[in-house]
Amino acid sequence: MTNSNPINDLILGDNLAVMATMPDHHVDFILTDPPYLVNYIDRSQRSIKNDINADWLMPTFNEMYRVLKPDSLMVSFYGWTKIDLFFAAWKAAGFRVVGHIVFPKRYASSAGFLAYQHESAFLLAKGHPEKPVKPLGDVGNWYYSGNKLHPTQKPISALTPFIQSFTPENGLVLDPFAGSGSTCEAAKLCGRQYIGIEIDRQYFDLAKARLDSLSSREIIAA
Ligand SMILES: C[S@@+](CC[C@H](N)C(=O)[O-])C[C@H]1O[C@@H](n2cnc3c(N)ncnc32)[C@H](O)[C@@H]1O
Secondary structure: OOOOOOOOEEEEOOHHHHHOOOOOOOEEEEEEOOOOOOOOEOOOOOEOOOOOOOOOHHHHHHHHHHHEEEEEEEEEEOOHHHHHHHHHHHHHHOOEEEEEEEEEOOOOOEEOOOEEOEEEEEEEEEOOOOOOOOOOOOEOOOOOOOOOOOOOOOOHHHHHHHHHHHOOOOOEEEEOOOOOOHHHHHHHHOOOEEEEEEOOHHHHHHHHHHHHOOOHHHHHHO
């Protein structure tokens, strides 16, 4: 494949193949929500591709590290039942763990030994990024997105603070597991550039329509 410099784009395809076309050090920040490796199927029988096998973990995080600028950050959600696999992949790629973010929910997503009422993400560094003057708290805001567009749709307001804090104005945000485009919408609302990659045409089409319909009024108000 040839090198390309996509900006403000949603790309339908396998993120490994798409990132392989990107130059080194292309993006300012990665905010992503990979499959949690739990074979999740929601009440409407919607599922998530690559939510069973973990073969993609190491190669994909290696590519994410390569396309991220030096001294930059990534926020990655993760499935806590497979934390050992996620940790191994992040560290093997070269990321340093520099923060852990918890998003308490007012509702439980599921119940077992506990009622599962939080989401979590790690803040990972490539190199030694500059620290913000006013660091964000590591307990994030969460509201129920309704999951109308995607079975694990992340709420926009949970994402925007991290984009604002960790991406320069007009900087480029990458989400290689874009789903319904929540990270891309959040980046657009924050006045940042974005690249989203999604393998499933159904979610890709929804994300595309969602971003196309985002009005400039909403972008200015955010
Ligand atoms: C947890 S979901 C992301 C949901 C998203 N945060 C949202 O708010 O809609 C993970 C997404 O990654 C996609 N995916 C899985 N493997 C992929 C791959 N190799 N390349 C691109 N997308 C992939 C899945 O189809 C799924 O939509």
